[in-house]
Amino acid sequence: MPADPGQRRARRAARHAQPAAGSTPQAPRKAPITADRITDAALRVIATEGYDALTIRRVAAVLDTGPSSLYAHIVNKEDLDELLVARLCAEIELPEPDPDSWRQQLLDVYAQLRDLYLKYPGIPRAALAMVPTHLETLRVGEGILAILLAGGVEPQTAAWALDALTLYVSAYALERSLLQQRRQHHDDSWVLSRDELIDRFTALPADHFPHTRRHAAELTSGTGHDRFDFTLALIIGNLTGA
CATH class of the missing domain: 1.10.10.60 (Homeodomain-like)
Structure with a gap:
């Protein structure tokens, strides 16, 4: 076993990149x-x-x-984080890039990533704190970049859009998981219902918060993943394609 952590990670990556050679070992007594x-x-x-x-x-x-x-x-906890994110990325199905439906393809891929993150509360923290180097994580990045380029997005814009979209999905899933965690631990005194929020907003001083009072309903609207869909569509819709 190599003493250097970098060599150890590289060797593990090589095992994932190339199929193992031929013989079938006997099943051990203990895995x-x-x-x-x-x-x-x-x-x-x-x-x-x-x-x-x-x-x-x-x-x-x-x-x-x-x-x-x-x-x-x-190697350490950070190495484990990389393996965890890579495992989730391995479950993502990437479409063949289509210039005619590239925006919808992006929405579909990121919805998959969102749902995987929400399945494991808090795991976006691992994704936010690492530079992707695992082959499965890079596979997803490659696939998303290919979709953007197929849509005619200029390479530099596509690269930064990939980063911005991925960052938003991670942040969205992390926020949802933190809210879920508070509710599970009965620390929900700070988790307000929509009606409670509207009541608080409309009770604000009118001379300082006229717009918040008037548009309290709009500020608190949305169910399910409405805001997620809106934000991704907003970003993707403003990308200039062919």
């Missing part, structure tokens, strides 16, 4: 610890306890082993 099993266990922790509960020690406990067994396959 060995692997990067895939570590990722599976980490996702279970996040799905049931939230991202804040994710530690190397907690994942080791799920696998009924010690933390040192995990460090033979991952």
Whole structure:
């Protein structure tokens, strides 16, 4: 095993990039610890306890082993974050870029990413704090960039649009997961209903907040993913295509 973490990550990436050679090993009596099993266990922790509960020690406990067994396959918590985001990206289906429907294709791909993030509360924090280098994460970036370019978007604009859209999806999912976490822990005293918000807005001093009072209904409107759909459509709709 290479001592250098960078070499270890590169070797793991190479294993994902190339199919393993031919022979079929006999099933071991006890499943060995692997990067895939570590990722599976980490996702279970996040799905049931939230991202804040994710530690190397907690994942080791799920696998009924010690933390040192995990460090033979991952470098640190940041390395695990990369594996987690890559696993989610592996589930995203990318379409063949179509110049006639590229905007809708972008909306569909980002809706997939949104739903995967919402399935694992708090996991967008991992995505926001890393530079993508895993092949699966790069595959999704490549696919989105291909859609933008197929729509005739200029390369520099396409590159920054990719970044802006991905950042928004991560932030949106993180906000939703934080709200969900507060409700699960009964810390919902700061979570107001729409009616409560409207009451507060309309009770503001009219001389200082005339527009907030008048448009309280508009400011608090939207259900489900209405605001998500609006924002993505707003960004994508203002991209100049062919």
